[in-house]
Amino acid sequence: xxxxxxxxxxxxxxxxxxxxxxxxxxxxxxxxxxxxxxxxxxxxxxxxxxxxxxxxxxxxxxxxxxxxxxxxxxxxxxxxxxxxxxxxxxxxxxxxxxxxxxxxxxxxxxxxxxxxxxxxxxxxxxxxxxxxxxxxxxxxxxxxxxxxxxxxxxxxxxxxxxxxxxxxxxxxxxxxxxxxxxxxxxxxxxxxxxxxxxxxxxxxxxxxxxxxxxxxxxxxxxxxxxxxxxxxxxxxxxxxxxxxxxxxxxxxxxxxxxxxxxxxxxxxxxxxxxxxxxxxxxxxxxxxxxxxxxxxxxxxxxxxxxxxxxxxxxxxxxxxxxxxxxxxxxxxxxxxxxxxxxxxxxxxxxxxxxxxxxxxxxxxxxxxxxxxxxxxxxxxxxxxxxxxxxxxxxxxxxxxxxxxxxxxx
Amino acid sequence: xxxxxxxxxxxxxxxxxxxxxxxxxxxxxxxxxxxxxxxxxxxxxxxxxxxxxxxxxxxxxxxxxxxxxxxxxxxxxxxxxxxxxxxxxxxxxxxxxxxxxxxxxxxxxxxxxxxxxxxxxxxxxxxxxxxxxxxxxxxxxxxxxxxxxxxxxxxxxxxxxxxxxxxxxxxxxxxxxxxxxxxxxxxxxxxxxxxxxxxxxxxxxxxxxxxxxxxxxxxxxxxxxxxxxxxxxxxxxxxxxxxxxxxxxxxxxxxxxxxxxxxxxxxxxxxxxxxxxxxxxxxxxxxxxxxxxxxxxxxxxxxxxxxxxxxxxxxxxxxxxxxx
Numbered sequence: 001x002x003x004x005x006x007x008x009x010x011x012x013x014x015x016x017x018x019x020x021x022x023x024x025x026x027x028x029x030x031x032x033x034x035x036x037x038x039x040x041x042x043x044x045x046x047x048x049x050x051x052x053x054x055x056x057x058x059x060x061x062x063x064x065x066x067x068x069x070x071x072x073x074x075x076x077x078x079x080x081x082x083x084x085x086x087x088x089x090x091x092x093x094x095x096x097x098x099x100x101x102x103x104x105x106x107x108x109x110x111x112x113x114x115x116x117x118x119x120x121x122x123x124x125x126x127x128x129x130x131x132x133x134x135x136x137x138x139x140x141x142x143x144x145x146x147x148x149x150x151x152x153x154x155x156x157x158x159x160x161x162x163x164x165x166x167x168x169x170x171x172x173x174x175x176x177x178x179x180x181x182x183x184x185x186x187x188x189x190x191x192x193x194x195x196x197x198x199x200x201x202x203x204x205x206x207x208x209x210x211x212x213x214x215x216x217x218x219x220x221x222x223x224x225x226x227x228x229x230x231x232x233x234x235x236x237x238x239x240x241x242x243x244x245x246x247x248x249x250x251x252x253x254x255x256x257x258x259x260x261x262x263x264x265x266x267x268x269x270x271x272x273x274x275x276x277x278x279x280x281x282x283x284x285x286x287x288x289x290x291x292x293x294x295x296x297x298x299x300x301x302x303x304x305x306x307x308x309x310x311x312x313x314x315x316x317x318x319x320x321x322x323x324x325x326x327x328x329x330x331x332x333x334x335x336x337x338x339x340x341x342x343x344x345x346x347x348x349x350x351x352x353x354x355x356x357x358x359x360x361x362x363x364x365x366x367x368x369x370x371x372x373x374x375x376x377x378x379x380x381x382x383x384x385x386x387x388x389x390x391x392x393x394x395x396x397x398x399x400x401x402x403x404x405x406x407x408x409x
Numbered sequence: 410x411x412x413x414x415x416x417x418x419x420x421x422x423x424x425x426x427x428x429x430x431x432x433x434x435x436x437x438x439x440x441x442x443x444x445x446x447x448x449x450x451x452x453x454x455x456x457x458x459x460x461x462x463x464x465x466x467x468x469x470x471x472x473x474x475x476x477x478x479x480x481x482x483x484x485x486x487x488x489x490x491x492x493x494x495x496x497x498x499x500x501x502x503x504x505x506x507x508x509x510x511x512x513x514x515x516x517x518x519x520x521x522x523x524x525x526x527x528x529x530x531x532x533x534x535x536x537x538x539x540x541x542x543x544x545x546x547x548x549x550x551x552x553x554x555x556x557x558x559x560x561x562x563x564x565x566x567x568x569x570x571x572x573x574x575x576x577x578x579x580x581x582x583x584x585x586x587x588x589x590x591x592x593x594x595x596x597x598x599x600x601x602x603x604x605x606x607x608x609x610x611x612x613x614x615x616x617x618x619x620x621x622x623x624x625x626x627x628x629x630x631x632x633x634x635x636x637x638x639x640x641x642x643x644x645x646x647x648x649x650x651x652x653x654x655x656x657x658x659x660x661x662x663x664x665x666x667x668x669x670x671x672x673x674x675x676x677x678x679x680x681x682x683x684x685x686x687x688x689x690x691x692x693x694x695x696x697x698x699x700x701x702x703x704x705x706x707x708x709x710x711x712x713x714x715x716x717x718x719x720x721x722x723x724x725x726x727x728x729x730x731x732x733x
Contacts, residue, residue, distance in 0.1 A: 062535025
């Protein structure tokens with residue numbers, strides 16, 4: 001086995017860890033607008049700029065909409081580009097999210113996941129990025145500050161891969177991860193730089209059958225972001241979907257390579273299974289709740305209850321096969337949704353997991369627990385209750401497929 | 410060659426290769442298309458263009474065709490200036506890192522009145538405040554022509570549009586045209602100018618000056634639209650001329666906040682008898698037709714008054730106000 005690289009342990013919040021990862025990744029342009037709980041990322045990066053520690057153009061735009069437009073256009077010019085936002089900021093970017101993925105600009109964005117207004121709420125839930133599910137962005141959700149650091153470094157590799165060329169958002173739970181100080185193992189600058197590499201550009205074929213790099217280059221004039229009518233539009237969209245599928249293998253490959261370097265691995269890169277091998281009941285979640293859930297699983301296991309956990313690290317592209325393989329042999333599954341699809345019969349993660357399991361041979365029971373909206377705490381005791389419900393479901397079947405955890409009713 | 414020694418003759422212009430090519434789908438008599446062609450004639454070297462959604466975007470880049478012989482990017486309606494910010498920032502840092510070969514690359518953003526006065530204004534104001542080095546060209550056809558002639562912040566008072574039709578109770582747009590170029594001057598930006606394609610040499614020189622200054626430059630070009638103005642396509646350039654001759658659209662430039670009238674308007678300031686009545690400009694434009702009906706006299710008087718007041722403001726700003 002290859003010798004692991006020597007790392008330095010630094011106490012950082014999730015936001016700081018992300019700023020640090022960006023600093024190390026030879027990013028050309030950062031264009032962003034501040035919003036709680038993302039602010040520490042841009043503040044910290046501002047410090048790096050002020051102290052001359054980065055070779056990056058830092059564009060403090062007048063809105064998130066412009067932040068993403070500038071990121072997209074910088075990326076189209078050939079620059080490695082990063083931005084960060086949360087909540088209302090991501091909602092304001094909505095239009096540009098689709099344009100960015102449609103233009104195949106590999107922008108990397110951190111999203112400090114936060115509830116959407118109204119009522120105004122600055123705390124963590126997944127409403128903001130789950131609402132952008134169909135925007136054509138790869139979506140990663142991290143469990144802690146360490147993974148936030150690691151995932152941003154990996155994100156550049158994934159997004160810029162020639163078979164992918166799609167933007168990627170790395171979601172970290174607002175405050176729970178963004179503002180909580182943790183020990184983070186960091187790589188030496190040169191190791192990160194080497195792992196991420198210089199941004200390379202795929203060649204595209206011009207109308208004169210000339211291969212030219214895919215960027216705005218006066219030597220090879222290219223029209224980017226054209227209008228496509230019904231005779232071409234559909235093909236563009238189909239190609240985006242194909243690129244998304246390609247991302248599955250790329251995310252896994254990058255996760256493996258990163259593990260060889262650091263010893264850290266997040267499942268297979270797509271999903272992380274925890275004590276699922278012989279599990280009879282299982283929960284599925286995204287983000288930092290997985291940390292608490294693992295403790296709960298350990299307790300239950302000590303009591304002889306065969307409980308397990310599946311954490312979706314990647315929500316888009318949906319790791320269909322991995323989810324099915326991980327869950328098809330359990331008897332009952334509880335999905336945790338930190339966002340709500342009003343009138344949609346449960347949350348988005350529930351919908352997706354249940355649709356994957358519909359094709360499994362022994363269809364397990366699948367129920368939904370909507371929890372933590374607006375940053376409401378989900379205690380280990382409450383989460384433990386979910387597994388207790390699952391035990392009942394295994395014996396008696398499903399009474400009520402959609403439950404709300406820790407809600408006054 | 411800088412703009413001081415830069416004297417394009419018609420022969421020079423004809424010999425300069427086009428960067429905005431023919432074959433686009435603009436309407437007959439479309440002045441915005443002429444403006445784009447002229448602006449691109451005045452570029453001084455490698456140039457990246459970005460464009461807001463709008464008429465000129467949809468006519469020039471219908472996949473798999475393009476009219477652009479220079480790198481060109483469109484993203485959305487309100488993003489022309491934000492795009493320019495990102496492109497300029499990328500070029501700057503990549504030049505430092507040796508990833509851009511060219512010695513210098515100019516950045517031009519095009520937007521119509523919707524993409525400038527209205528939905529694109531925030532991005533424009535922000536990009537100018539940040540001081541990005543780019544030229545923003547507003548081709549002002551005075552309404553949302555691409556979507557079918559709806560009023561914008563750039564639509565003049567009294568104009569009939571599809572959202573402010575001249576009716577029995579309301580005589581066209583009630584509000585006044587936003588003084589966009591003055592607002593840009595108030596940003597303390599290095600270069601702001603107005604131009605009309607009839608005075609093409611003045612326009613080309615202003616484009617070149619805008620590219621030469623360090624930092625942001627703003628060029629407001631009046632661009633008649635025969636479809637939206639309900640005017641004869643053969644007379645589009647004539648309206649570009651009349652707008653200046655009637656002082657509806659005075660030509661001036663502001664260099665670091667110092668305003669001066671450009672020659673065509675200065676000649677009128679020096680010989681006020683040359684100033685034509687506003688009716689010369691309004692007559693023939695279907696959007697003002699209701700002003701020439703039986704109830705129109707008061708409206709026409711008002712239009713003359715507005716124009717005169719605006720002209721006085723411009724004269725004052727340019728230090729050419731007559732002492733009483």
